[in-house]
Amino acid sequence: MIRKNRLFTPGPTQLLPSAQLAMAAATMHHRTAEFRALYSKVLADLKTFVGSKNDVVMFTASGTGAMEAAVSNLTSPGDKVLVVTAGKFGERWESLAKAYGCQVDSVRAAYGETVSPEQVKAALKPDHVALYMQASESSTGVRHDVEGIARLLKGTTTLLVVDSITGLGTTKFDVDGWGIDVIIGGSQKAVMIPPGLAYCAVSDRAWQRMESTKNPRYYFDLRKERKNGAKGESSYTPSTALVAALGAALDYIREQGGGDLATGSDLLIRNAETAAAMTRAAAQALGLKLFAASSPGAALTAITSPEGVDSSDIVKAFRNHFGAVVANGQGEMKGQLFRIAHLGFYDYLDTIAIIGALENVLAGVGRKVELGAGLKAAQQVYAQSSASKATA
Amino acid sequence: MIRKNRLFTPGPTQLLPSAQLAMAAATMHHRTAEFRALYSKVLADLKTFVGSKNDVVMFTASGTGAMEAAVSNLTSPGDKVLVVTAGKFGERWESLAKAYGCQVDSVRAAYGETVSPEQVKAALKPDHVALYMQASESSTGVRHDVEGIARLLKGTTTLLVVDSITGLGTTKFDVDGWGIDVIIGGSQKAVMIPPGLAYCAVSDRAWQRMESTKNPRYYFDLRKERKNGAKGESSYTPSTALVAALGAALDYIREQGGGDLATGSDLLIRNAETAAAMTRAAAQALGLKLFAASSPGAALTAITSPEGVDSSDIVKAFRNHFGAVVANGQGEMKGQLFRIAHLGFYDYLDTIAIIGALENVLAGVGRKVELGAGLKAAQQVYAQSSASKATA
Numbered sequence: 001m002i003r004k005n006r007l008f009t010p011g012p013t014q015l016l017p018s019a020q021l022a023m024a025a026a027t028m029h030h031r032t033a034e035f036r037a038l039y040s041k042v043l044a045d046l047k048t049f050v051g052s053k054n055d056v057v058m059f060t061a062s063g064t065g066a067m068e069a070a071v072s073n074l075t076s077p078g079d080k081v082l083v084v085t086a087g088k089f090g091e092r093w094e095s096l097a098k099a100y101g102c103q104v105d106s107v108r109a110a111y112g113e114t115v116s117p118e119q120v121k122a123a124l125k126p127d128h129v130a131l132y133m134q135a136s137e138s139s140t141g142v143r144h145d146v147e148g149i150a151r152l153l154k155g156t157t158t159l160l161v162v163d164s165i166t167g168l169g170t171t172k173f174d175v176d177g178w179g180i181d182v183i184i185g186g187s188q189k190a191v192m193i194p195p196g197l198a199y200c201a202v203s204d205r206a207w208q209r210m211e212s213t214k215n216p217r218y219y220f221d222l223r224k225e226r227k228n229g230a231k232g233e234s235s236y237t238p239s240t241a242l243v244a245a246l247g248a249a250l251d252y253i254r255e256q257g258g259g260d261l262a263t264g265s266d267l268l269i270r271n272a273e274t275a276a277a278m279t280r281a282a283a284q285a286l287g288l289k290l291f292a293a294s295s296p297g298a299a300l301t302a303i304t305s306p307e308g309v310d311s312s313d314i315v316k317a318f319r320n321h322f323g324a325v326v327a328n329g330q331g332e333m334k335g336q337l338f339r340i341a342h343l344g345f346y347d348y349l350d351t352i353a354i355i356g357a358l359e360n361v362l363a364g365v366g367r368k369v370e371l372g373a374g375l376k377a378a379q380q381v382y383a384q385s386s387a388s389k390a391t392a
Numbered sequence: 393m394i395r396k397n398r399l400f401t402p403g404p405t406q407l408l409p410s411a412q413l414a415m416a417a418a419t420m421h422h423r424t425a426e427f428r429a430l431y432s433k434v435l436a437d438l439k440t441f442v443g444s445k446n447d448v449v450m451f452t453a454s455g456t457g458a459m460e461a462a463v464s465n466l467t468s469p470g471d472k473v474l475v476v477t478a479g480k481f482g483e484r485w486e487s488l489a490k491a492y493g494c495q496v497d498s499v500r501a502a503y504g505e506t507v508s509p510e511q512v513k514a515a516l517k518p519d520h521v522a523l524y525m526q527a528s529e530s531s532t533g534v535r536h537d538v539e540g541i542a543r544l545l546k547g548t549t550t551l552l553v554v555d556s557i558t559g560l561g562t563t564k565f566d567v568d569g570w571g572i573d574v575i576i577g578g579s580q581k582a583v584m585i586p587p588g589l590a591y592c593a594v595s596d597r598a599w600q601r602m603e604s605t606k607n608p609r610y611y612f613d614l615r616k617e618r619k620n621g622a623k624g625e626s627s628y629t630p631s632t633a634l635v636a637a638l639g640a641a642l643d644y645i646r647e648q649g650g651g652d653l654a655t656g657s658d659l660l661i662r663n664a665e666t667a668a669a670m671t672r673a674a675a676q677a678l679g680l681k682l683f684a685a686s687s688p689g690a691a692l693t694a695i696t697s698p699e700g701v702d703s704s705d706i707v708k709a710f711r712n713h714f715g716a717v718v719a720n721g722q723g724e725m726k727g728q729l730f731r732i733a734h735l736g737f738y739d740y741l742d743t744i745a746i747i748g749a750l751e752n753v754l755a756g757v758g759r760k761v762e763l764g765a766g767l768k769a770a771q772q773v774y775a776q777s778s779a780s781k782a783t784a
Contacts (some may be wrong), residue, residue, distance in 0.1 A: 188632075
């Protein structure tokens with residue numbers, strides 16, 4: 001059969017066609033009233049999408065750029081910080097904090113596991129100026145307990161910084177209620193557009209902290225971006241095409257919510273949860289093990305490669321036979337697992353389709369598979385979900 | 393008459409349609425053989441476009457990101473640097489170097505003027521670790537004497553860093569022969585695609601310098617990007633869509649050069665030079681003054697607003713009557729001048745057209761204009777140029 005190139009990777013994710021077209025057609029200059037109106041609308045919509053009253057700032061960069069901003073703006077050399085890490089992105093927080101001269105304490109869990117609030121409680125000290133963590137660790141598929149960890153920080157001066165690059169649009173956060181000081185997202189994730197924009201919502205106490213911190217920052221200066229953002233501008237030439245795409249994507253999410261962006265954003269989370277539940281059930285029905293056994297998130301499902309099978313062969317088979325791009329393990333995890341994304345623009349048909357492909361791929365790498373068993377399990381999950389009832 | 397929205401701004405510039413379509417159609421994941429091949433080709437093509445044997449690295453960021461990289465990677469806190477400044481982008485070098493704790497000496501000229509090598513010679517000290525300058529100061533339209541200044545640095549340990557964001561594709565550089573240690577470009581300029589990618593070519597002695605410099609860098613770490621670039625990868629998720637667009641644009645420049653990218657790149661420079669010469673002649677024939685009187689570059693023409701006329705009214709008239717977006721002055725220069733771009737995707741028809749619009753706009757703001765005088769002067773320049781002969 002013919003093959004369509006389709007991304008099932010946890011970023012870049014599948015692209016929204018109306019956003020692709022908006023991107024191609026965008027010919028705006030960034031210092032015009034037309035662009036200012038778009039930029040202001042996108043920043044306001046991102047607040048709704050994030051679910052926070054805090055000001056949102058945006059950078060032309062990958063998500064790592066906003067992570068760097070959360071380190072360089074909130075710390076001074078020598079500051080003590082606490083990092084929660086159980087994967088490649090947790091390790092990125094450690095590297096970033098060290099690059100900016102911080103003393104880094106880490107709370108660690110094995111790849112595929114989650115760090116518990118109890119572990120964090122034992123490690124947290126009053127002189128930790130910030131705690132850095134992931135909401136969703138994209139390298140393992142684990143969801144960390146942001147709410148539980150946030151509760152520990154109440155009444156302390158430790159700022160809570162959450163890389164939610166694959167958490168937004170897949171997990172419900174009460175950003176302001178829980179007290180998340182910085183929550184970070186990226187364009188190539190649940191918002192369905194190509195990579196190149198990063199954004200974050202920043203709390204009052206984080207803004208205050210920046211008045212005294214001493215690490216250098218220029219391109220990723222949060223206060224400068226906030227000041228210019230209030231005028232509908234970015235400090236430096238923004239990726240105008242991607243901003244147009246993001247505007248179109250947020251409009252789509254609003255439409256999905258019947259004209260209400262907050263409703264559409266919640267629906268997107270439930271959509272990812274349903275796709276993830278279907279995929280997990282299918283994998284287990286096919287005798288596979290989830291890599292994130294105890295706390296799998298809805299952004300992606302990480303599946304442990306069957307014994308004796310290199311996951312690189314599974315990834316190749318998906319591509320070569322079906323045009324479907326799934327992700328291998330990262331770093332030391334390469335060969336051990338593969339990852340199927342659910343965040344953003346994946347619907348029921350995409351989910352059923354990739355599960356069908358999974359059954360074939362497993363048979364192809366010599367695994368004994370009852371064809372249809374994974375699909376049946378997925379169907380049962382869907383039939384019992386609120387998703388099926390909502391549209392009945 | 394109907395109005396088409398057309399950018400005559402020195403970045404973003406007019407977009408190449410094949411690049412817009414490549415951008416919209418790009419659905420690659422960045423960790424695939426297909427994308428690695430594209431990325432490697434783009435990096436190799438950029439070396440040819442820049443005209444250097446030095447390795448090129450690319451960042452998902454505006455040009456300012458690569459400027460920051462040239463400061464954070466090449467200096468340590470307390471280092472003395474020399475900045476050549478005669479406009480808003482020169483001032484950006486000063487701010488950047490200060491943000492990274494450098495002691496900044498500046499060689500300054502008034503807006504619209506150029507800094508001479510003699511001035512630089514008088515200010516240069518053996519302990520300046522780097523000299524930062526623009527090739528083309530986009531805020532005033534001035535072209536600085538990169539070759540003359542480079543000559544002063546021969547035999548010294550001062551690194552030469554040239555922001556050539558509007559210089560590349562508009563000025564011929566002998567990057568390796570003159571000894572430019574870092575030369576910086578951006579996507580939304582002569583390479584005809586939207587903003588969001590910055591690139592730079594870095595010399596051996598600049599790579600060596602980075603082994604001992606102490607300023608923090610993470611997202612803009614040049615050595616990490618170089619190492620990953622050699623494998624066809626970027627350190628962090630790149631703007632895949634913009635990389636696809638850049639690939640298409642470099643292919644277009646190659647085609648224009650009859651299948652040779654270096655020839656196409658030279659042709660692009662001569663193209664901008666011809667468009668700039670036509671525009672300057674037209675402006676002068678219409679009794680206008682060039683803002684960059686002594687050393688106007690080919691990236692753009694900055695024209696002083698006629699006495700008693702706010703250039704904001706000229707910018708508005710271009711937009712409202714003709715859909716043409718020209719740039720106002722930046723910062724304190726707002727209201728005093730307007731800027732018409734020539735870098736990148738502007739041909740003979742575009743150039744004649746904007747000059748026609750200029751005559752009408754001037755008449756509209758109450759200036760006495762002999763309609764056709766500017767056009768005639770432009771035609772004469774074109775007729776005498778090698779451009780007209782090359783296609784005769």
